[in-house]
Amino acid sequence: xxxxxxxxxxxxxxxxxxxxxxxxxxxxxxxxxxxxxxxxxxxxxxxxxxxxxxxxxxxxxxxxxxxxxxxxxxxxxxxxxxxxxxxxx
Numbered sequence: 131x132x133x134x135x136x137x138x139x140x141x142x143x144x145x146x147x148x149x150x151x152x153x154x155x156x157x158x159x160x161x162x163x164x165x166x167x168x169x170x171x172x173x174x175x176x177x178x179x180x181x182x183x184x185x186x187x188x189x190x191x192x193x194x195x196x197x198x199x200x201x202x203x204x205x206x207x208x209x210x211x212x213x214x215x216x217x218x219x
Contacts, residue, residue, distance in 0.1 A: 173187070
């Protein structure tokens with residue numbers, strides 16, 4: 131059985147808490163949303179270099195989905211929300 135590497139992999143958890151949930155609690159929705167955008171960029175930027183392109187694209191999508199989930203839950207709008215590509219150029 132292959133380990134789950136995209137949706138809630140074991141190495142992102144400590145006990146019953148997942149890193150992204152702790153991040154949301156400590157840093158708040160805005161910083162966590164910005165992290166999600168930047169992390170999705172990281173996975174897309176290097177997806178051709180690691181030999182696991184589909185997995186890295188799936189990880190990027192997971193972070194984009196998490197961004198949208200947090201945004202919907204909090205109705206928080208970051209400067210990047212107005213222009214999502216602003217952080218890339």
